[in-house]
Amino acid sequence: MNAHILLQQLVNGVVLGSVYGLIAVGYTMVYGIIGMINFAHGEVYMIAAYLTAIFLAALTLLGIQSPPVVILMVLILTMAVTALYGWSIERIAYKPLRHSTRLAPLISAIGMSLILQNFVRIAQGARNQGIPTLLDGGVRLMENGPEQFVQITHAQILIVVTAIVSMGALWYLIQGTAMGRACRAVQQDRTMAALLGVDTDRIISVVFVLGASMAAVAGTLVTFNYGSFDFFIGFVTGIKAFTAAVLGGIGSLPGAMLGGLVLGLSESIFSGFVNTDYKDVFAFSLLVLVLIFRPSGLLGHPEVEKV
């Protein structure tokens, strides 16, 4: 084994893990606040990829060329519209079921996921879609002859930096603002928070909006990095991100980020040094093992039975 290859796999893993983490945040926040798994969250990420391409085309039509401006504007626009999707999904599919059985919103979520997937398939076509490359090239570290280097593309740097910045912003929003305090209060005890004057419906909407914006960041970054997407990308990535959320401890924000990183790194290390065929088998075995020894995940709190 040589150091270049190991470092390169670490880079691959961190990039992949950042994407998983960004999406996992959406799963974990929704679970934390209303105790349901939002299975339509993967589709929100997929929609963000399409919106990225649409806004990119629109900005190009308007004659805006400079890559940093384009990237920033596409990111902001995509986040805004995707947030709207997140908000409407909650309003349409989950809010009316707030006081029904636990199973109802779950089924509603699966239905929502199918609706979004098929809507995009019919409206946009089933083919692979692509965008032109905006960010070219990369940095080579420790270069020492052919094959002996660690390469980080500019798009990968963008992924990791944006992920850190947006996670930081989210962390501040939750820990440092009045709205964040309301979110935490609703998470701890929804009834009590409501009694103390917190508009819980509004806070739940806020959580969906925040989760969707994070998925939008992931969708935009992934589209800039890999250049292509189709209506089905939400499924595999969504499942992986959900796994990351459970691995880190569902309901815990730092847990989702950590879970994403652990999953991304373990996938790329296993794939790189053992076998790509069994990469997913390994990732899910890891999940099972963690859940056996820490049923609430790496950073999750064991659920206290409320009487």
Add this chain to the structure above:
Amino acid sequence: MNSMRTGALALLVWGWMWGGAGLADAGTVRIGVAGPFSGGQAAFGEQFWRGAEQAVKDVNAQGGIHGDTIELVKGDDSCEPKQAVAVANRLVDLEKVVAVVGHFCSASTIPAFEVYAEAGLLAITPGSTNPKVTERGFPTIFRTCGRDDQQGVVGAEFVVKQLKAQRVAVIHDKDTYGQGLADAMKAHLATLGLKEVLYEGLTRGEKDFNALVTKLRSVKADAVYFGGLHSEAGPLVRQMREQGVTAPLISGDGIMSETFVTSAGGPKFVDGVFMTFGADPRKLPTGLSLVERFRKSGYEPEGYTLYAYATVQAMVAAMRATKSTEGAKLAAWLKANTVETVMGNKSWNAKGDLKISDYVMYRWTSDGKYEELPR
């Protein structure tokens, strides 16, 4: 819309032939077109449909099958084996088709063909190249394309003799078609005295193959063979180039679609990718006028379009000659005779494979097109 147009055309033809005399004689022959019309491989389904649709229009305009007009029925399997069986049952039981053009993905074709064989239906796939399709002794099963074992031979010969590669990595997508192709490649590399340096499968539907690409670097591959489809081949080749892997990528007919360029994120990434495919049917003298007509209507008959056209031609020829739509009779006739198609004369052996396959190497160019390599 399509059925309306064919219907109008049929009426017109019927008017010519009978002058409004005998309504009772104008029957219809229903033929199923099964393939991925949705999902990631929908581009191939469209090729099937365009080819078959045009063939049916032309046949009906020439008087159909002894006065009967042909009607096409679409069956969408999304390249999902389970859905393919459901589609096959629907075509047989509900739609009452007498023959099927399809399916595309080998993993779908294999189970679906059991349904057709059981019903005694003629089924011809224009695009499934996995050997198993015709290896199971079903009498009414055919294909108008080659087989992966033939494709693997051509690919391996090219990699070893033309590219002079020493360290070949073989990657597949763990699917029936992709892995079958990779296995054929691996087997023929072995007969040429070369052991692959890496043999691994990636997951269909994922986009990040960076870990695998780094592994290609670590084993110092000087050629990478990929058994799979364009939706994974695109991101794979892009990430190879981004990580500075300059080894050529060689693949099979699964990347034979301009969508490959989109999925790679632009023509510059597909530049220099090689693939095996049948000799370009668009260049054959027998198909020139048809290709011209397709282009006039604004459609480029790429990939399997002409294969599907030829498949319908073979079915029609058999139906006209035997005056029957019975699978066993049609199959016996096809195995005993040669059919003139837009792709030249085709004849089949007892298994239902083409007697002559014509795989050649193609190369993708920097403008996002592909060209046949000079032989």
